[in-house]
Amino acid sequence: MQNKRTDVENRPLRALGLMSGTSLDGVDAAIIETDGETVVKHGPVRSAPYDPDFRQRLRDCLGRQGAPAGLIADFTTLQADFVRQLLAANGLTPGDIDLIGFHGQTIFHDPANRVTVQIGDGELMAELTGIDTVAEFRHADVAAGGEGAPFAPLYHRALAKDLEGPLAVLNLGGVGNVTYIDGEDVLAFDTGPANALMDDWILRHTGAPFDEGGKIAAAGTPDEAVLAKLLDHPYFDLKPPKSLDRDQFDVAGAISWLGLENGAATLLRFTSGSIGRALSHLPGTPARWLLTGGGRKNPVLVREIANVVGAPVEPVEAVGWRGDDLEAEAFAFLAVRSVRGLPLSLPTTTGVPEPMTGGRLYPAPSGTRVSA
Ligand SMILES: Nc1ncnc2c1ncn2[C@@H]1O[C@H](COP(=O)(O)OP(=O)(O)OP(=O)(O)O)[C@@H](O)[C@H]1O
């Protein structure tokens, strides 16, 4: 696949990343200026939750290898509209943006069988926005035998280059993933569940999308026997790199008989416990843990994680990063790396045999550049 654009070799590009994560909470967009090695400038951001009906349409696709064409078109159109809103709100036009990094929505992830499915139509995005779009970030890695995830680690390393290591960046989204950084060395893997199982439990029992502030979990008591069983899963013994599908842990049978609060408390401790189980896979002891993703806003979860890691735990804002936007920024950064022909993943981040380029460029059709 010829992706590399030769006209952009040396100048920083203004790229817009679009991320729709496994928690299914909504879409995040961020604009950065970068040459794919360092971030020159952090630009405007925007986030919006999905409405419950649309979220349910996405949820209905989880675990399937494809989605209805109508949903893919609606998903792409919704995100293209979102791009227009972000531009308009900041006095920008499509001509001000060099590139969109369009992650899409993961609905299925089975790297062992070399399959990962992110819905979203890169060609339609380029057409609707009039902006060159990079999509299908994970495909080449998976095709080459990599895990296809996590992909944010090279961005974490770029941001951390002036910070003293070793440090761990822990993303608490739907699934959890950790990036261990020590100078240029980076090791990354999915740790286990983060919020997805808790969110599903809260939705089923209360209709709310998540446990605000961890209040419901705080009111319960974890069931230690159930917890021990959950943490006995073979995934936690696997050596990294390794990655997870959103619903890889089937906990329904184990927790169904627990009440709302005790179930929430048990699932929260499952998340912190899985991070505890990740420690033995790290090559060293992080001097600090930087938390990103929505779970950093759950003080009960943060306290439990601090208990298991035994080192200072802070939100990424402590070092000036933007925890709500980091993944959208990462896919803007990776889009630029893609068109520059730089690797998006390494043997130590996804297990891919060699540093791997990837992403597919969909040029905006000429004449489609529209004003915002
Ligand atoms: N105030 C809060 N209290 C408790 N939990 C919260 C709060 N705010 C966000 N969360 C949790 O964070 C989740 C969203 O996290 P985030 O936006 O990082 O997920 P994502 O980007 O979809 O995930 P992934 O990293 O897996 O792709 C919510 O579903 C919720 O569980």
Ligand SMILES: CC(=O)N[C@H]1[C@@H]2OC[C@@H](O2)[C@@H](O)[C@@H]1O[C@H](C)C(=O)O
């Ligand atoms: C296949 C897939 O979409 N994985 C997600 C998911 O959500 C968190 C974790 O599992 C991580 O591996 C990845 O997302 C982030 C953005 C990543 O690739 O770094």
